[in-house]
Amino acid sequence: MTRSGIARWFHGADLALCAIGLSLLGVALVAIVNSRVYQARQGRAFSEVERRAGASASRVAPASTPASEGPSAAALDVDPLVLGRIDIPRIGVSAIVREGDDDATLSVAVGHIPGTARPGERGNMALAGHRDSFFRALKHIRVDDTIRIRTAGRRYEYRVASTEVVAPEATRILDPTGDAVLTLVTCYPFTYVGNAPNRFIVHASRLEP
Amino acid sequence: MKTLMKCLALGAFATLLGIVSTPAAYAQSDRENSTFTVTEPVDVGGVTLQPGTYLIKVVMLASNRNMIQVTNEEQTKVFASVLATPHTLRPNEVVPTSRYIYYTAAAGQPRALRTWFARDTTNGQDIIYPKRRAMELAALAKEPVIAIPDEVKEADYKTATFTVVTPDQNVKPYEEPVVVVQKAPVPVAVVAEARPVKQLPATASHVPLFAALGLLSLGGAFGLRALANRAV
Numbered sequence: 001m002t003r004s005g006i007a008r009w010f011h012g013a014d015l016a017l018c019a020i021g022l023s024l025l026g027v028a029l030v031a032i033v034n035s036r037v038y039q040a041r042q043g044r045a046f047s048e049v050e051r052r053a054g055a056s057a058s059r060v061a062p063a064s065t066p067a068s069e070g071p072s073a074a075a076l077d078v079d080p081l082v083l084g085r086i087d088i089p090r091i092g093v094s095a096i097v098r099e100g101d102d103d104a105t106l107s108v109a110v111g112h113i114p115g116t117a118r119p120g121e122r123g124n125m126a127l128a129g130h131r132d133s134f135f136r137a138l139k140h141i142r143v144d145d146t147i148r149i150r151t152a153g154r155r156y157e158y159r160v161a162s163t164e165v166v167a168p169e170a171t172r173i174l175d176p177t178g179d180a181v182l183t184l185v186t187c188y189p190f191t192y193v194g195n196a197p198n199r200f201i202v203h204a205s206r207l208e209p
Numbered sequence: 210m211k212t213l214m215k216c217l218a219l220g221a222f223a224t225l226l227g228i229v230s231t232p233a234a235y236a237q238s239d240r241e242n243s244t245f246t247v248t249e250p251v252d253v254g255g256v257t258l259q260p261g262t263y264l265i266k267v268v269m270l271a272s273n274r275n276m277i278q279v280t281n282e283e284q285t286k287v288f289a290s291v292l293a294t295p296h297t298l299r300p301n302e303v304v305p306t307s308r309y310i311y312y313t314a315a316a317g318q319p320r321a322l323r324t325w326f327a328r329d330t331t332n333g334q335d336i337i338y339p340k341r342r343a344m345e346l347a348a349l350a351k352e353p354v355i356a357i358p359d360e361v362k363e364a365d366y367k368t369a370t371f372t373v374v375t376p377d378q379n380v381k382p383y384e385e386p387v388v389v390v391q392k393a394p395v396p397v398a399v400v401a402e403a404r405p406v407k408q409l410p411a412t413a414s415h416v417p418l419f420a421a422l423g424l425l426s427l428g429g430a431f432g433l434r435a436l437a438n439r440a441v
Contacts, residue, residue, distance in 0.1 A: 010437030014430045021426030028419040052272040078269060080242075080327050101410035113410060128410040132417050168408045187412040194418050199409045 031107060035133060038079075038108035042096045045078045046085060049152045081105075083112050084119055084151035086127060091137040091145070101128045110134050113185070116174055119151045126174050126183040131196065135186035138200060147182060147204050158182045158204035165198050173201050180206035242266030243328050244282060245309065250319035253279055254291025255339045257319050263288065265325060267334060270367050273385055277325070277334055290363050294355060294371065294385075296324050296333025312350040321346050343374040351376045355383060 081099040088094075097119075098109035105111040110129040117123030129135030147158040158181075165188050166173060173183055182204040187196035246262045253265075254277065264284060268276040270292075279289040310324040321342070326333045335355060338346060343356035353373045361369045371383035 007437045010433045014433040014437060017426045017430035017433060021423045021428075021430060024419045024423030024426060026423075028416045028423060031414070031416045031419075080267070080332060103411075106410065106412060107414060111410065128412050130412050130414045132414050135412070166409075168411075171407070171409060173409070185409050185412060192413070193421055195411060195413050199412070 035108045039096055042079055042082050042098075042109070043085070046082060046096060046152075049078060050150065052152075082109075084149055086110055087148040087150070088137070088141065088145060089148070090142075091140045093134065093137050095129065095134040097127060097149070106130055113174060116183075117176070117180070119149050119156060120154055122178070122180050124175065124177045124181050124183055125149075126185060128185040131187035131190055131192075131200070135184065136190065138184065138186055138202060139190045141202055147184075147202075149182070156180075157207045159207055160202055160204045162203045164201050164203070166201055168197075168199055170199070173203075182206065243308070243325075251311075252319045252321040252342070253277070253289050254293070254322075254336045255342045256289035256291060258288060267293075267327065267332075274337075274366070274371075275334055276363075276366055277336065292337040292357060292361075292366050292369065293325075293334035294337060296326070296335045298331065298333070312346045312352070312354070315349055323350075337371065340372070340374065340380070344378055347374040347376050348378065356380070 079098065083097045083099055086093065086095055086097050095110045097112055098105050099112050099114065101111040101113045106128060107130070110127050112118065113126040113128055116126040119125065129138075131138075141160060141163065143160050143162060145160040147160065149156045149158070161181075173185070182202075184202035184204070186200050188198040188200035189196060190200070242264055243266075244262060244264050247258060248260050250260065251258045256279070258279060262282055264280050264282050266278050266280075268278055270276055273294055275293050275295065277289070277291050277293045278287055279291075280287050308326040308328060309322060310326075311320040312323045314320040321338070322336050324333045324335050337343075337355045337357055339359045339361070340356040341359050343354040347354040353375050356372050356374050357369045373381045373383050375381060
């Protein structure tokens with residue numbers, strides 16, 4: 001092959017790699033933007049739902065007057081699978097919690113693992129989040145940290161009791177319990193690209209109001 | 210420069226393909242809507258739906274009212290836009306499996322939807338009927354039915370006054386259920402004893418992997434370009 005032939009070949013490969021690289025970066029960017037937009041939109045809608053729930057709960061007399069408060073229906077784009085919001089103030093975790101633990105859910109929110117207790121129920125409520133987004137800061141969590149779960153009109157506070165690293169098959173951590181406990185699940189190690197071999201688990205107990 | 214432009218164009222095209230093929234987590238099929246099929250006529254808020262498959266969804270209007278829209282599956286045609294009020298679960302009331310609760314119907318008459326629970330949620334919607342139809346339903350079902358004046362149009366949904374038609378055909382002012390915040394019994398989670406999942410959920414996103422591969426590819430491309438320049 002002549003030198004110009006080699007140069008042409010390199011040129012073609014360069015073009016292909018460049019396109020592949022930009023595409024992959026583009027897809028990653030789209031995923032990040034999609035997640036941010038979802039969180040922002042649902043965060044706004046959830047705050048409005050919380051406000052309305054608060055207003056409705058504080059109403060003493062039965063109201064038959066028409067309600068006209070709040071933004072229009074079109075503006076309030078509520079995802080019905082949103083259960084609430086999780087906040088861990090010390091490490092800066094704050095995300096919308098959505099029902100489900102499928103890829104689509106976990107790519108935009110913290111997911112409530114189906115079959116486990118729901119917010120407000122007695123039992124083991126398990127939430128899963130991506131290690132490289134919403135639950136990245138869990139690597140800094142400590143025993144006695146406070147975790148807040150907010151649903152429309154209710155607030156629950158949990159205190160971190162322990163953390164552990166388990167194999168992905170250790171579904172025992174989802175087993176029902178008699179007490180109100182919260183279990184957070186994310187991938188481990190935190191500095192790993194792709195499917196991590198283990199899971200990082202946070203166990204927390206609910207504080208009675 | 211020309212090569213870079215070509216790369217950008219190709220990259221933009223491929224990214225566009227990625228955007229189009231990326232499933233949105235909150236795509237319409239996942240929202241507070243359900244597709245349902247009826248094999249006989251059904252009354253939803255005074256509108257009779259003929260046998261067929263429909264999509265039902267909630268549009269929030271205010272704290273005490275929502276609009277329920279029934280459309281075709283493609284959401285290109287609206288069959289009904291009716292008012293509803295959030296259903297307040299009574300103590301010990303559980304969300305029914307069917308998620309569609311009907312009033313008792315007279316023989317030969319279409320069943321009327323009383324409450325719809327969106328799937329995967331405990332959010333129920335009590336359908337509100339025009340007064341004339343509410344009177345029929347209340348008498349038949351022997352239970353109160355929430356009503357709005359017959360002449361109310363969709364544009365007036367946000368301000369329409371609710372009333373309650375009793376089984377003995379009296380019309381009373383609607384009283385919003387009081388939300389009991391403190392003394393509600395704490396429900397015990399219904400958890401499957403034999404857990405069907407074999408693994409904990411996969412909690413690694415592909416974003417870092419894509420980003421890393423993307424950067425590697427770009428690095429490789431620049432390396433090849435340097436080699437190509439040297440070969441010339």
